Structure formats: C-alpha cells, structure tokens
Amino acid sequence: MAILEVQNLTKNFGGLTALNDVSFKVGEGQIHGLIGPNGAGKSTMFKNIAGFYTPTRGDILFEGKSIKGQTPSRISMSGIVRTFQETTLFHEMTVFENVLVGTHNRSRTNIFSAIIGLDRLIQQQARTSAMKVLEFMGLGDRKHQLASELPLGSQRALAIAIALVSEPKLMLMDEPFAGMNPEETRGMMQLTRKVRESGVTIVLVEHDMKAVMGLCDQLTVLNFGTLLAGGSPEQVRNNPDVINAYLGGSHHV
Amino acid sequence: MKLSVQDLEVNYNNVAALKQISLEVSDGAFVTLIGSNGAGKSTTLRTISGLVKPSGGRICLDDQRIDMLSADKILRLGIAHVPEGRRIFKDLSVAENLYLGAYIHQDKAQIDLDLDKVYSRFPRLEERKGQHARTLSGGEQQMLSIGRSLMSRPRILLLDEPSLGLAPIIVQEIGHILREINQQGVTVILVEQNADLALQLADYGYVLETGRIAMQDKAELLADNEHVKKAYLGI
Amino acid sequence: MSTHTQRPARRKFLKKAAAGTVAATTASVFPNIVLSANKTLTVGMNIPMTGDYAPWGLPGLYGCEIIANNINKEGGVNIGGETYDIKVASYDHGYDTEKALQGFKKLVLEDDASMVMMLGGSTVAAVLPWATRKKVLTTTLLPSDITPDSDYLVATCESHPLYNVTGVEWLAKNFPDVKSAAIVTNNDAEYGLQSAATYQAAFEVAGIEVVDTHLHGFDVTDFAPIVSSVLAKNPDVFCMATSFYVTPIMEQLYHQGYKGKIISCTLDYYDEIIAKTSKEFVNGTIFQFPDFDDPKLQESGVNFPDPAGFDAAFRKDHPNDWSAVAWEYPAILLNWLDAAKAAGSADSESVATTLKANKQEFIFGGGDWWGSQLWGLDNALVGRWPIVVIEDGKARIQEYGDVAGWLSSNKDVLVKHMKELGLRTV
Amino acid sequence: MSGIVIRNAVALSILLIALAILPHYLKYHHQDFLIFLVVNVLVVVSYRLVTLTGEWSLIHAVMMGVGAYASALLSKHLGLSFWISFPLAGVTAAIVAALLCFPLFRMTQFYFLIGSFAAGEAIRLSWIHFIKPFGGTSGISAIPSPELLDIDFLEPIPYFYLVLIIVTICLFLLFRIEKSRIGLTLHAVHWKAPLAESIGVNTWNYRSLAFITGSFFVGLAGALKVHYIGTVTPKQFDIGFMVFILIWVIVGGYRTFYGAILGAVVLSVLDEMFREFDELRPAIYGAILIFSILYLPAGLESLPQRLKGVFSRKSGQMEQT
C-alpha cells in the first residue's frame, strides 16, 4: 500500500520548470531512494512534499489524503518529517534539548498549563520519549553535550533523532551520507535500517550510489525535473535510460 | 607559478573540515579535486583564495606564503576563484559584472581587449551585455562567472562545481572552454562532484574523503581505479 | 544640585576649554562662595533642560539665576524678620512624567525647596496629586493645568493662552475691515489646542469668521503645504496659535506672497524672521511678548524691576537663549517673594493663603484670580497683557489689553470653543 | 541538581529581602527611581520574550502604552478598581498584539523591525489625534491610585512593595515560560526556523505567542507605571523610550534571562548617577553604549565570565566552582 503518492507534480519558478509532471508512489515501510544528477529536481521534490514549496500543478497524497499546499508544520503534524542536507541542528542547545524540541508534535502544551505546571505529566512523557530515542540512536551518553560539539556522524544521528521523536510515519532524509567516510556511512546505513524497522517509511535523496543501492527497496530517478525511471535498484541499474543518462555507459550525460 | 599547499587544516565550529591537505600544482597544470558532498573540496578552494582562514598548515605561491592574505590580495597575485553557485552580481549588468572582474587592472585598452576576448569566447554574453545579470539563464550565469574571473587575467583559475545544475550539453561546452583556457597556459584547479567530467578534463586528480586526501594520481589512472569507479563514477 | 554659581562656570568650561578649566575647578572646589551669613531660601525649578523641550526650561533657569544673584548681591530678602539668600535648585526632567515626579520630590524633600516652578502640561499633572497632598506650592505656565482640587497649583504669570484675546480685540478695533481669519497650530492639547480655542473665541467675539483651523503634528519639516492649504481659504488674518514653528511659517507666508494681517502668540527672534524674509513683510505683525528694553515696559504699573537691565544682563551671559520663559519664571519668582514677604513666611500654606487672599499685582499690572469657570478653581492670575506690533523692524508695545475684562463678559464663548476641541473644562 | 536549586533559592530569597529593605535606606526621590526601575525590569524581560524568536520589534513601548491607556481609561472613566483594570490592561495589550500579528508577522528581520515601528507609531499618533478619549498630547491625568485596606499607595514605599510583588510574580511566570518546552521551542524557532517547522512547529504561531504574551506582561507594566505617576501621555511611550528598552536588552545581553535585567539596572543607575552632568549626560550615556558594545559584545551578562577568565588566568591555582 502506498503511504505517499506524488501525482503529476509540476513546479515552476518564474519561467523555469524545476519539476515536470512527475509521479511516483512510496510503499509503506519501505526505504525509497530519490536519485538523479545535480539539478535534477530532487531537492525541489523534497521541499514540495515537506510543504516548503507549493506545487504549481499536480497533487501529493499522504495516506490517501492530499497535503498539497499545507504549511510545513501542518504536514509534519500529519506525520511527515524531514532531515536537512546540511547538518541543521539547534547548535546552541544540548543534545537532550534538541530532541525535546522534537517532541513538540506528540505532546503539545499550552502557555497557561506551562506556567501553572499542569503539564507536568506531559512534560515527563516528553522527557521519557526523548531519552528513549536518544538511547535508540546511541546518543544516550552524550545528552548533556552541546549539539555543536558532536562529531559529524553523531550530528546526523541527532538530526534523525529529532525527527524520530515526533513519531513520524514518513521520514524524508536529505543526503544523510554526505561528507561521511565509508565507516561512518556504514554506521549510518545501519541506523537508517533500524529506523525503518521501527516502522517508519523513509524517502531519501542521496548521491552515494553504493549506499543507495545497498539500502533502498525502490528508487525513483529524476533528470532535469522529469521522471526518468523507477523501480527496484536492480531494475533501475538495468534501465537503458538511466544507464545512459546517469549511471552506466555514457554516465553523467 | 607553482602553487603548493602543505598540511592545510581548517575548522568550522569545532568540526574539522580539512585535515592535513597537501597539494602540488605546477604551472599550466589542470588539476581536479573530486569527492562526495561535504568532503572538503570547496573548503580547500575557499582557503586557497583567502575566503577561509586556515587553522594550520601553509599555502605557498612559488616561494611566497599566501595563507594569511585577504581574498582581494590573493587575486592580485593571479589566483582567481569562480565560486560555487556562480555568485554573479545580479543587479549589475553583464558588462558591469565583467568590468568588475578587471577591478584590479587599470589599463583601459588592455581591459577592453580582454573584454573582446571574453565576448568572443562567450558570444551569448555580448548579446546580453546590457541586461541585468539576474535575467540570465543558469548556463549563461556560469559563463558570466567564468568570464568575470578571466577578466582579472589569472595565472591560476579555481573553479568550484561549474557544472552544478546545468544541462549536459552546457556541461560539455563548459568542459570544452576550460580545456581551451588551460591550453592557453592558465593553471586550472577544478572542484567537481561530476567526477567523470572532471577526470576527463584534468591531467591530475585528488580524491578527497571527509576532509582528507584519500588518493591522488594522474587523472586517467584515477578514472580507471576500481575504488574511484565504484565510489564516484557510479560504475 | 545645580547652583547659581556652578552652572555658568560649567557652561564656559564647555565653550572655552582652557580658561574654563580653572573657573570650573574653583567653582567645584568652593561650590558656594557666599560671603554673607544669611540663611538660604531655596526655590525649585522642575523643568526640562535636555531634549526638545529644553528651550522652554533652561532660559527660565538662567533668568531666575540672574534675579537671585541680584537679590543676594543686595543683601538678600527679608521674610518674617529673617534675611535669606535665594538659591535656585533645578532638576532636569526632560519633559518626562516619571522624572518630573522624581525630581519634584527631590527638590522638595532633599533640597528643601519652598516652592517649585514648572513648565506645565503632563509633567505637572504627574506631580499634582503628591504636591496637593503634601501642600507644596507649585507654579505652572499653563493655567489649563489647574483642576478643581489643585489648591497649591497657581499660574501667576503667563496666563497662556488667555492673553491671546487682547491681541484679537486690538486687531478688530484698529482694522475694522478684517472679516475672516485662519488659524494654524500644533495639535497638542497643552499648548496648541488651548491657543486655537482661545483664538476661535476671540475671533467670534470680534465678529471675525474663522475660515480654517489647521492642526499639525510636531514632525513637520516643511510648512509649505500647510501654508498653501490655509492661504487657499483666502483669510484676511493669518493667526499662528503656536510658539514652536513661527519662523518657518512666517517664511512660507512671505514666499507664498501673503499680503494680509498676521497675528501670533509669540514672535521670538523676530530679527531672524526679518533676516529670512524682509522688514516690510514682518512690519505690522501683532503678537503678545514684548522686548524687555521696550520703553513702555519702563512705565509705572509694570511689576518687574528694571526690565531693560534684566534684558541686558541676560543677553550678556546667554546671547542665544532668550525666549519668553526667560522672564516668565523670574516674574513668578518675584511674585512669590512678594507674597512670602507679605505672609511673613515661606511656608507653602501661608504663602498660598496670602496669594489668594490679597489682590495680587500681575507682572504687567492689574491682577484677578480667575479660572473656576473653566477649570474649577480660581488659581490663575490674569491681569493686563501687552499687545506688541513690529514697527520698523522693532517690537513695540501698542497698549495693554484687559484679559480679565474680556473673560468676565465672554467666558461662555471660550468654554464653548474649548469643549469643541475636546479640551478639559469643568 | 537539588543543591543548585537550593543555592539558587537561597540567593533569590536574599536578593528579594535585600530589595525589600533597600527603599528604607534610599533618598526619597530614589525610592521613586527604584519603583520605575523595577517596572522597567518587567518591561525588558517581557521584551526579551518577544526577541526569543529572533525578531526585534520596535512596538514594545507602545504596547506598554496600550496597557497603560487601557487601565487609565477603565479606572478613571468606568470607575473600575485598580485590581480589575490592572489585569485588563494586560489583556487589552494582548488583544491589540493579537490583532497586529497578521500584518506584522508577514515580515521578518529588518522589515519586521521597521514595520513594527510604523505600526506602533501609528497607534501612538492616534492617541494624539483622537483627543476623545485619549486626551491628546497631555493624555489622561488624575488616574486613581490602587485601593487596598488603608494602605496609601501614593507613598513610594507601599507602592514599591506592590510593584515588587507583582513584578516578582510576573518574572517568575516569564521564567517558567522560558524554561518550559514552549520557551525551548521559541529558542528553536529563533535558531533554525526551517528545522523547527519540519518537526511540526508552526513558527508563525510561536512568534505570535511570544509577541502576545510579551505584550500582555508589558501591558501590565504600563498600568503599574501610570497608576503611580497618575498621568499617562503618548510621550511616555515614544521611540525614545523604545530605544532605551532596546539598549538595555542588547547591552545587558539578550542570551540569558538575567542579562536584560542587568542591562536595565546598570544603565538606569549609571544614567541616574550622571544627572550631575546635565546636558552632557546623553553623550556620556552614548559613549558607554559604544564602549560596552565594542568591548562586551555578548553583553554585561558575560562580564562575570570574563572577569573569571582574567582572574583564573592570573592565579591558576584558584579553586574551581
């Protein structure tokens, strides 16, 4: 069953068509890769799904309901969270506080109960779930460190933890392997699988082909804003269009 | 004009971005730095051109240390940097952008000759010289960015991801132009994620991984290297 | 903390660095070189000395310092058998209500001021509850500050804007052809609107139709549009119910070719106005504040000692700072001293009683307590007020008008116009 | 953990007791000064709440005026007691702030700064323009004092205790807000708005929440101030006062709760000390601003840390706390 369905999505910026009539589906519980050369429109696609852009045409369905044109926060409340290309964290906060901000969605509180202290129970729950996620991501012993002091791999893990603590159904990951050495990449791949096993569907944009091929169940290939191909890594690897436009043969055409 | 970089180190908010990078670029060479996103390629270029101050190591041009100089001084020594994302002056006209490239020069006649040269290399720019640069397409902006740098008469040209976001035929055209520039005696240091293109063009390549130089060799040999093929060429 | 000996020294220090240093040093080492063994009687001045209201505070302080110096030089003042030197204590409230309250308490409780002089407006309103309860005699330049229970607040000098009626009266008498008038003023409730209402009433009584009342804010940098707009109504009389912007308005009138009569509350620095326009243009302008070397001021009936001498002394020390408040605060001070002498005590209660009980001598002569019909209490002293006209580039008093007389027959008209402009009446 | 809590509680109690005793040892007019200072502390701390989300507004002084005018009008013309008009002052300011959210939060950064200034100036000019009911430039005077038992709130010391109690409660509430997850989220909105949005934080809502809450408290501060002075005028809340709020917060340091308080207290006390210098006073004040921002860019709050740094460098053997 498709948890996310992109239908004939088109996005224009002025005269430029960044995405052109792209459709694909993401099955529940899968790791779905979004690949393509630079400028292919992957990031634009991401921002459309996450609500940072409003599509010019077409529709985006999440669990069968349209989320087109909703605000990022609204979309995230319905269960889609994204991580960012650069290691975007609240650098000035501790690891624990970072994750605590992430609990926003699950346990909402209002200003009056925050003042009077009525939300103690909710606060406690938020802290507990934050701690659980930190342990899950292997950051438990670093919780009092400032986010900016973490090594790169842990920063990425923290970024995922922030996303994970809001208990999303779908996680959009933007280049989670960028700048990682092979060892870090391997660790990150394991974490990603672990997240999926906890029941979260993942869509990721990535350049690292090895990681993509090893990790993803399904791939969608974009080139110049158009859908080039889709399917399992094996199918994509053998699709002549992809081969010629991106992978094998005259690669990088 | 030999550029040598020794044990260069750069830190961004406590995270080491470059660790012990050493490069040797001889006069007239065409060198490329490849590597995945975030490996430190751009940082290396930005450090050489003086935009980022290193926390360790040294950069020398011939025998002169340049790592403490500001970007505008380094340009005067003949190192021009075509930054990532073109960074043209969008509210200035095309011609004004090009003239600004020759900011460090005073000889009007020679500047006009250079301008003609740039126009003949990029005819599209001449057609649009009066337009605001923001009206240019992505490819034209990249050409403007390169043309602007050429106006400073560089001996060494640093290019940061010139193919980013451009269509294949323009990428090929830019590659062609870079080759021409190099053949006219300008040293070129090219940073590319499109490793395939970069290795075709360059004589020598460095592979960066997480802020370190993981490999270095002649470009042809790197292109044939199994590791490079797997990791960066997608084969 | 500012005493009359310290302040001029500091100002010189600022202007002439080297020479002033010595003076300033001596002055601050020996802050009060008063040789007499007299007791000190302190009067307070809670006024703006910085900020944009400073011109309505500082010159008054300088004036009072001159008067106090003169009195002290002559051996002081005798009250109830004791001879006192006068000391002027000042506090800069920058026209800020909270600082005004703070400064008022400081002057009364720490500097032992027997009386506090203030400019008026919201700063007076802020100190009023406390002053009334503590029975501190307070003076204001704005009678409109008076409220039904402000027993200790008196306006003994400038009966702003009541005196304006005399100018209009004189105008109507001398130029019977005048049929219409237009008023321009700033839109503040303390100064501009009060004046506007008074002028409207005065014109109505004089049978002159007011064709336009143009209110403007304090952010005007160019009066061209305002003057154009008002002149389009073709008034016979152009009336400035303002003291803030007379010069630029006069300049615009000149440039826009205005030929009619001009009447204004004040015409401070009319020589500058002449410099900016022409003598012919300014000649004939009617206003209400005389030069202090005016021969008519030397006549009997005027209760200010040696006006010309005061004028000369002031201009010597403070050549750029003369304005109406320069003599208004001193007039209040003198008036209060008279009352204290009569009461035999500087105590607020007895001075206040004496002030109200006796028929007071107003600075320009005459003097009746008035105000209950408008503000609920007869705490404003109104008397004769001069009508001044520029003649051959010089301000000359034409005659003295009778404010009290006008008020007694026309106060209803005044109340009506005050109400129309939303001003407080009882 | 609890050790720190106890130590803080003890320090806080000592501070409060000291403050409670302080006016008895002050000159009379300094007691007034102290009242206004404590009110201004509430002003800066509520302002800091607004700035938590990273937006610097120039309307805070006017919002204070909204509260002040509301309380003055309610108590004078409707005859409501201070105890009713005072909370309503905060509510009125909050409502006005809520209405302003729509236009203002379409802008960010520099535009917000100037936009908020324009909106505030328009409100302030309306007080001048509409003499009924606002009284024009002279505003509203003879605002009744609070009434409670037989306490004379015209006297500074009783009023000081009233202000101290109310402000302490407000500060406690503001502290709670900042330390709650809402406060954490406000910080998050400031530092990385897109990241915050991606995890479901509606940044517009949070910016508005901070603005409305900050306005509520500053509205209370406005009422506190004018019920003591007895007069409310548009000039009390002009850009000049706003600039002082801005200065107090920035020079004090906007990163922590106490930095803003420190700025307000230190600068106000300095300003009072310079009364001696009359017309030179603003220049001295200006020079202090420049020096403090040049040499203490992180604000006065960083001073102890800096001193500590100097101190420990000089004597490395010092015990570490």
Added chain:
Amino acid sequence: MKSLTIIRNEHRSLGAVLFCLKHLVSEINQGKHPDFRVFHGLLMYIDRFLDRYHHPKESNYLFPAVLESNPELAPVIEELGRQHREGEQLFIRVLKALSAFEYCGPSQFSEFQQAVTDYTTFEYEHAHKEETEVLPVAEKSLSIETWEKIDTAFLNHQDPLFGDKPSGEFNKLYKEIVSIVPAPLGLGDAWES
C-alpha cells in the same frame, strides 16, 4: 588505452545531444512551440559526428583489433556493425519526420516524436552494449602494442570536442547548438509557451 577514454567521451557527447533532442520533443508535447532551427542544428551535429568521427573509429580500428584477439566476440561485433547501419536508417526516419512536422503541421508531430524516441532509445542501447560487452573485453585482452597502434590512429582522427587539436568546424557547430537550444538545457531564449 587513451582510445577507450576517447570512445567513452564521444558516447557522452552524443548522449548529451540525444538527451537534449528527446527533452525538446517532450516539451513540444506539453504545448510549447517548436524552434526548427534547433532541431536542424542537433540533427546536423549528430549526423556529421557519427558519420565522420565516431563510427569510423569503431569500425575501422577498434572492432577489427578486438575481433582479432577475441574471435568469440564475432557475433556481437557483427551485430554492432549492423546496428550502425540500422541506426542510420532510424536517423533518416527522424529527418523525414522532422520535415513532415515542419511543413505539414502539428498533425505530423506524433510520428516525429515516435521516430525520435525510437532513435534515441536505439542509440542508448547501442552505446550501452558497446560499453558493457566490447570495451571491458578490449581493455583486458588487447596487447599494449595494439593499443598504441589504435591510440595513434585515434589521435590522428580526433573527436571534434575533446581532442587535443579541436576541429574548428565542430567547435563552431557545438557552440551554436549550445546557444540556440533554449534554456535551461542550453543558453538560448526559452520558447514561448
């Protein structure tokens, strides 16, 4: 071994132009008005490029050498040679369809689109076959001397784009294509939509 790189580069250049061709056709499909100059330019480039530079290199030098050392590849090479001719037929179909489209109007567009799709798919597959089935074998099996021979021959017969001695005519042609192909693919003005 330079020859291998040269072959791959030529594939890449061709791929860029083919991609462009396909993309422009898909844009017409969405209602944009075609600029026939661009199509003529692209087709002219493909024709001359394959005919004069690319196919001769393969058929005259590389394939014979490979065949010599790997006789078992004979069927593949034969197939590839046949494909060269088949490609030419498909290309001619594209040319005809373009003329029909240009002079007979939009009704002929679908035929043109089909022809382009068939041709580009064919060429992609062809290049893929060469790169996966012939080149790796060649890389492993040919002796150094053979490579040197091929290299010399190739260098005398340069790729118009990336050769050390760029051919003026092809440079000009390519530059022109780049500048007439509309943005964002090329530098030209966008077609009015």
Added chain:
Amino acid sequence: MILPSFFADSFYETILALELFLQSIVNGTIQSGFFALAAVGLVLIFGVMGVVNFAHGELVMVGAYTVWFLHAQHSTPFLITIVIAILVVTVIGILMEKFLFRPMRDDPLGGLICSIGVLFILQVLATLVGGDGPSKQVPPPFEGTMVLFEFLRIPYQRLFSIAVSVAALGLLWHFLTHTKLGWALRAVSQDREAASLQGINSNRISMIAIAVGAAMAGLAGALMAPLTNINPHMGHNVIITAFIVTIVGGVGSLSGAVIASVLYALFHTFVTTYFNGTVATISGLLIMVLVLIVRPTGIMGHRVSE
C-alpha cells in the same frame, strides 16, 4: 487636473483649487529632494554594511548646524559652507565606519547600538555648539521668489535646493552606474564575498559607501538649513521619513528609495494640504505597513530567490 474640481463649484474657485494643486506639486517636489538625499545615504550604508544607521538623521542635523555656525554666525559664504558641511559630515561618517561599524561587521544589532550612541553624542555636541535656546535660523542666501503664471511661487532658495539635490542624485547615479568604484560598491552590497573574489577590498568600499552616504546627508542638512528650524533633535523626523521611504522603496534599492521619496513626499504634501498633517503621517505609516504586507520587499525590492 480634474481632481480639484471636486472641491470647487464656480470658475473662480476652480482656478483657486488649481493653484493650490499646482503649488502642492511644487511643494512636494521640493520635499522629495530632501527625503531622497537622506534616504539614499541610509540605503547605501545599510546595503554595503548591513547596519541600520540610527544616527543618519543626526548626520543631516550636523550638516545644518555647520551651515548655521559658519554662515549665519560667522558669515562664511553659503556655497563654501555647503562644501564644508559635506566634508565635516563625511569625516564623521568615516570615523563611524572605521571605529564602530567595522569592528561590528558581523553584529548588526551591535552596529545599531553604536549608531544610537553616536546619535546621543552628536546631539550633545550640537547643544554645546549652539546652546540650548530655541531653534536656530539661517537667513536664506538666495533672496526673492520666482513667480510663474501669476500664482505659482517658488522661492529661489528652494529652487536652488531642488536643483542641487537633483544634481547630487544625478551625480550619485552616474557614480554608481558608470564608474568602477560605483560598480564595486553595488557589487559589495549584493555579495560581499564574491566581490572580494574580484579583488575588491570591501573595507575600502565600506568606507566609500559611508563617505558617500554621509556626504549626501550632509548636503541634505546644508540645503535644509535655510529652510527649516535647526535644533539638536531635528534628526528625529528625518530618520523616520528616511525609514518609511527606504522600506517602501525596497531595502537596498537606491532607485526604489528615490521613487519612494517622490511618491511619499507628494502623498504627504497632498494629504497635509487637503486634510491634516497628523492624518498624513498616520496614513503614511499605515501605507508603509500595507506595502510591507502586500509586497514585503518594497516596490523595487527583489525577492531573495532560492
């Protein structure tokens, strides 16, 4: 031109209304010159240095004070005092850049506070030079009034001011669009880093930007001096107007600032003439908020693209 007939019935009144209308256009045009000179400097400084110069109004004030001090007090020829005023203000600007804004480069709030500090100091300096008395006046060096068509009056002093401000703006325009330094200045304001890659020393350019901006402010003050009340606080109104104009025009857009100056001056003049000055200011502020709501980047501003 049809507009005035709304206000008048008879022919004579129509003539009167037309006269007022034309006079208002003249009045507005004169104002727009000052607004533009002040706003352009603010935009330049904000564009190149990212600092909101709160003391900009005080720079105008210093220009006016210089003319008052030298021309009115010490009878230096007016044209010379204009030059001196420009120099004095330029030097103040350069000092501000070197000692305040440059160290505060990455801290716009710090820059703002510094400029507020300068504002206080300049106001006090003006008080020390001119005393605390009422506003200072400068007699106009050019006397007489040009009368056009019997009813349109333009004093020569104002004519001179408008001519000089137009010339100065034209010169600035030429400088920015036709000289290398001008291009460099615009380049730095768009992308400081990319500019340094062209060999442009951004410190030097910042200095030039503030020098030019301050010179414009000094000129505005000098030209205003004979036409307005001069006092230490006159900068307040100037900065508010300059803010409005800058925002409406689009931050960082010089042409936007000039266009907005003209529009705002005409708007303010007409509302003042036909209604009331306070209404003009309130509605001006509301229009500014409206512009920001509809087009948050101002009329000539460009949206920052991704």
